[in-house]
Amino acid sequence: MSDIETSEPAPTRMNLLARLSLWLLLFSGVLFVLLGLSWLFLVPRFTWFSAEDTKMSPREMATYEQRLLADLRNMEQTRTRLVLPVSHKGYMLLKEEKRAAPSMETVRAELTKAAARTSRGETILFQEIHLDLPARRVTVRGDVRSAGLSSMTVLAAFVEEVENLSFVSDLERPTFVREQSPDTGPHSPFAFSFSVSSSRR
Amino acid sequence: MIRPFSSGGLKSGALIALSLALLGGSAALIEAHTIAVRQMKEIGLPAALRLPQIEERADILREQNEAAELQALLRGSTEEELLRLKVLPKESDTGRLLQEFDVLVSYLQSRKFLSSFSPVTVGDPAAVDLPGSEEPIRAYPLTFGAQMTEEGLETFLLFVDLSGLLTVSDALSSADIERLLLLTERENPAAVTALEYFLSTDLLRYAAEPKPYEEQLLKSFSSPAFEEGFRTILSETRIGDARRLLADLHQIMKAQELWPLRFLSLRTIRVERRVDGTLWVQCVIDALSRGA
Numbered sequence: 001m002s003d004i005e006t007s008e009p010a011p012t013r014m015n016l017l018a019r020l021s022l023w024l025l026l027f028s029g030v031l032f033v034l035l036g037l038s039w040l041f042l043v044p045r046f047t048w049f050s051a052e053d054t055k056m057s058p059r060e061m062a063t064y065e066q067r068l069l070a071d072l073r074n075m076e077q078t079r080t081r082l083v084l085p086v087s088h089k090g091y092m093l094l095k096e097e098k099r100a101a102p103s104m105e106t107v108r109a110e111l112t113k114a115a116a117r118t119s120r121g122e123t124i125l126f127q128e129i130h131l132d133l134p135a136r137r138v139t140v141r142g143d144v145r146s147a148g149l150s151s152m153t154v155l156a157a158f159v160e161e162v163e164n165l166s167f168v169s170d171l172e173r174p175t176f177v178r179e180q181s182p183d184t185g186p187h188s189p190f191a192f193s194f195s196v197s198s199s200r201r
Numbered sequence: 202m203i204r205p206f207s208s209g210g211l212k213s214g215a216l217i218a219l220s221l222a223l224l225g226g227s228a229a230l231i232e233a234h235t236i237a238v239r240q241m242k243e244i245g246l247p248a249a250l251r252l253p254q255i256e257e258r259a260d261i262l263r264e265q266n267e268a269a270e271l272q273a274l275l276r277g278s279t280e281e282e283l284l285r286l287k288v289l290p291k292e293s294d295t296g297r298l299l300q301e302f303d304v305l306v307s308y309l310q311s312r313k314f315l316s317s318f319s320p321v322t323v324g325d326p327a328a329v330d331l332p333g334s335e336e337p338i339r340a341y342p343l344t345f346g347a348q349m350t351e352e353g354l355e356t357f358l359l360f361v362d363l364s365g366l367l368t369v370s371d372a373l374s375s376a377d378i379e380r381l382l383l384l385t386e387r388e389n390p391a392a393v394t395a396l397e398y399f400l401s402t403d404l405l406r407y408a409a410e411p412k413p414y415e416e417q418l419l420k421s422f423s424s425p426a427f428e429e430g431f432r433t434i435l436s437e438t439r440i441g442d443a444r445r446l447l448a449d450l451h452q453i454m455k456a457q458e459l460w461p462l463r464f465l466s467l468r469t470i471r472v473e474r475r476v477d478g479t480l481w482v483q484c485v486i487d488a489l490s491r492g493a
Contacts, residue, residue: 014213017213017217018213021213021216021217021220022216024216024217024220025216025217025219025220025223027220028219028220028221028223028224028227029220029223031223031224031227032223032224032226032227032230035226035227035230035231035234036230038230038234039230039233039234043233043234043237046241047237047238047240047241047245048245049245049248049249051249051252056245057237057240057245058237058240058241058243058244058245058246058248059240059244059245061244061245061248061249061252062244062245062248064248064252065248065251065252065255068252068255068256068259069255071259072255072258072259072262075259075262075263075266076262076379076382078266079262079265079266079269079382079393080375080378080379080382082266082269082270082272082273082397083269083273083370083378083382083393083396083397083400084370084378084400085276085280085281085367085368085370085400085401086280086281086284086367086368086370086371087281088281088284088285088289088336089333089334089335089336090289090331090334090335090336090338090491091284091288091289091365091464093331093333093334094289094331094338094365094464094466094489095365095366095371096375097331097466098362098365098466099374101466101467103358104354104358104467104470104472105354105355105358108472125474126474127473127474128471128472128473128474129471129472130469130470130471130472131467131469131470131471132468132469133466133467133468133469133470134468134469
């Protein structure tokens with residue numbers, strides 16, 4: 001008996017692809033169409049918002065919110081302008097400038113506090129405080145007394161304390177000297193200056 | 202059997218290529234879906250949740266602005282005229298300026314805060330660099346010295362600080378005014394006109410008798426939250442100091458028609474401590490005027 005030969009040859013890879021290609025096209029086509037329909041009809045329905053009787057995408061919504069916030073700021077400015085009795089621009093600027101200027105009272109109070117924090121029974125005297133507002137610079141002249149031989153150490157600690165004050169910058173350190181006086185004994189006269197930002201409380 | 206370059210092979214190849222293109226398109230659409238959902242969650246939804254509050258606030262502000270505008274029209278421009286006439290006059294007006302100093306010196310002497318006062322020198326005017334101002338401003342420097350106590354120096358600096366202020370609003374910073382407006386908006390938006398009236402109150406009149414003005418404003422608010430906030434804001438400003446000094450000077454200022462005071466600005470100040478404990482204060486003060 002001879003062997004029975006099959007009429008169809010075994011499917012090759014190319015054959016298999018040819019048979020699958022139509023199904024693949026069908027599947028990808030349906031998927032694409034469904035996704036397309038979802039993008040056109042479902043996504044706007046579930047991710048878009050309605051405001052001002054119009055539909056907005058999330059990005060448009062954020063832009064709309066920013067526009068409303070800008071309108072709010074404008075309205076706030078208008079309200080402030082309306083409740084104020086004077087609208088002279090130069091006057092407003094002068095007031096703001098005066099308000100922002102360093103205050104002599106605060107400078108003196110803070111220097112006195114710094115001296116109190118530094119000294120332990122010694123005396124830090126302020127003989128002269130000069131505030132130049134256009135230059136925003138303070139010059140301090142004084143003397144450390146009753147500190148015996150450690151007057152220069154007390155002065156150094158005081159200068160460091162002043163340098164750490166929040167409104168002080170660009171401090172020009174004093175010359176550290178100890179002098180002998182028949183009245184006060186050893187003492188350290190000093191003079192230093194610093195720049196000052198707004199020191200108002 | 203498919204053979205390369207046969208019509209059947211070409212057809213299958215084209216179908217597969219088209220399928221792959223559609224799959225690529227689908228992948229892009231899935232990515233777009235993901236982005237849309239993410240944007241909805243991260244951008245759109247929070248914005249949508251905030252929107253009603255913003256719109257509500259916009260409505261309140263619109264109503265407040267309408268009321269404030271009407272009140273501003275009724276108020277007129279008295280303060281603006283006083284500003285041009287007395288606070289920032291067109292001319293040097295040295296006589297009136299020295300009269301103001303006289304009042305201050307007499308007050309400090311009556312309190313024993315000041316023991317001597319040097320002659321006042323008025324220098325040549327100089328233009329003030331004020332970017333943003335629609336009108337040029339010039340300054341007349343006044344130089345003088347005075348021997349005073351610590352309290353004298355404090356009062357003198359307060360006087361310079363208060364000079365040029367017209368109304369209660371001028372004694373408050375713009376941040377303080379914003380805080381008061383926010384409080385009004387929260388507690389009773391319609392009371393913005395009452396706040397406007399309070400802020401336009403003449404500072405000298407308010408300093409002499411603050412209660413009626415404060416009560417009139419507080420009457421517009423039923424909750425204690427506004428009063429609490431209002432008192433806190435006022436306590437943080439210099440309005441208390443202003444009240445203290447102007448209450449004392451009120452009568453004489455009114456009698457000599459010196460209010461509102463000329464706008465003064467401190468240029469330099471030198472404080473020297475004397476052996477007797479008093480202070481020698483040497484300063485240059487700018488008296489400001491309009492015009493080049």
